[in-house]
Amino acid sequence: MRGTLTIARLTWLEARRRKIALAAVVCGLVFLAVFATAAFFAHRSVAQGVVDLVGQRIMFQMLLQVGLYVVNFLVVACAVLLSVDTLSGEISSGVIQTLASKPIDRAAIVLGKCFTHWLMTGAYLMLMALGVMLSVWAAAGIFPPHVPIALLFMWLGATVMLAVTMLGGTRLTTIANGIVAFALYGIAFIGGWVEHIATVLRNDAVRHVGTTISLVSPADAMYRRAVHELQPSGALDVQLTPFTPLSVPSGAMIVWTLAFVLVTLLLAIRTFRHRAL
Numbered sequence: 001m002r003g004t005l006t007i008a009r010l011t012w013l014e015a016r017r018r019k020i021a022l023a024a025v026v027c028g029l030v031f032l033a034v035f036a037t038a039a040f041f042a043h044r045s046v047a048q049g050v051v052d053l054v055g056q057r058i059m060f061q062m063l064l065q066v067g068l069y070v071v072n073f074l075v076v077a078c079a080v081l082l083s084v085d086t087l088s089g090e091i092s093s094g095v096i097q098t099l100a101s102k103p104i105d106r107a108a109i110v111l112g113k114c115f116t117h118w119l120m121t122g123a124y125l126m127l128m129a130l131g132v133m134l135s136v137w138a139a140a141g142i143f144p145p146h147v148p149i150a151l152l153f154m155w156l157g158a159t160v161m162l163a164v165t166m167l168g169g170t171r172l173t174t175i176a177n178g179i180v181a182f183a184l185y186g187i188a189f190i191g192g193w194v195e196h197i198a199t200v201l202r203n204d205a206v207r208h209v210g211t212t213i214s215l216v217s218p219a220d221a222m223y224r225r226a227v228h229e230l231q232p233s234g235a236l237d238v239q240l241t242p243f244t245p246l247s248v249p250s251g252a253m254i255v256w257t258l259a260f261v262l263v264t265l266l267l268a269i270r271t272f273r274h275r276a277l
Contacts, residue, residue, distance in 0.1 A: 007112025
């Protein structure tokens with residue numbers, strides 16, 4: 001445990017030195033400023049009587065979901081980019097030999113780096129998601145239910161990509177690792193929309209295909225479950241917006257996602273232990 005915390009601290013100091021956290025926060029604040037401006041002008045349209053009350057609710061629900069959709073992508077990108085170079089880059093440069101030669105277990109190196117990036121990803125998610133929600137609340141007085149559990153699901157989805165990137169870093173080069181990670185997220189994205197479309201068309205065979213794709217990379221499934229938790233009562237029945245999830249991941253998918261993260265991290269530790277440096 002002491003070795004893990006030491007590596008976690010060194011990883012945080014390295015992230016500060018490279019100004020990674022600062023760049024993420026600044027870009028996030030710029031996005032929130034643009035989003036809050038959009039919410040303000042949407043509120044002005046409502047105040048001028050351009051849309052009725054029902055249209056107002058639909059408009060702001062869509063604005064909220066679009067904002068969270070972008071936030072989810074940014075958080076996933078943050079999880080991937082934070083960890084894409086943390087092992088592969090240090091292996092190729094030889095820096096990792098300095099750490100691996102010390103009396104620190106290689107598992108502590110993997111877990112320490114992963115833990116720091118996991119906390120940074122969670123903090124970024126809190127900043128961005130709550131910023132979007134508060135912008136909509138300030139403009140329209142609409143605040144979604146079940147926010148804590150929804151944020152946990154989004155964080156779990158980002159954790160999937162973090163674990164995948166940590167595993168890739170034990171064998172792949174930095175660029176190859178990034179390509180594989182974003183390709184897997186693209187597969188998850190396609191799987192989610194296949195399930196959504198198949199549910200609309202009531203085609204169970206195609207929906208099962210989408211579910212199978214989501215099993216390979218469950219990151220998007222956790223985002224869809226988060227959005228489901230944030231829906232107001234009755235939204236699923238009337239499908240307020242195109243982003244309202246019709247195919248909601250079950251509890252079994254949540255368990256699968258947790259197992260996916262655990263197994264992926266264990267594989268990363270095993271692979272790194274057997275990697276010749």
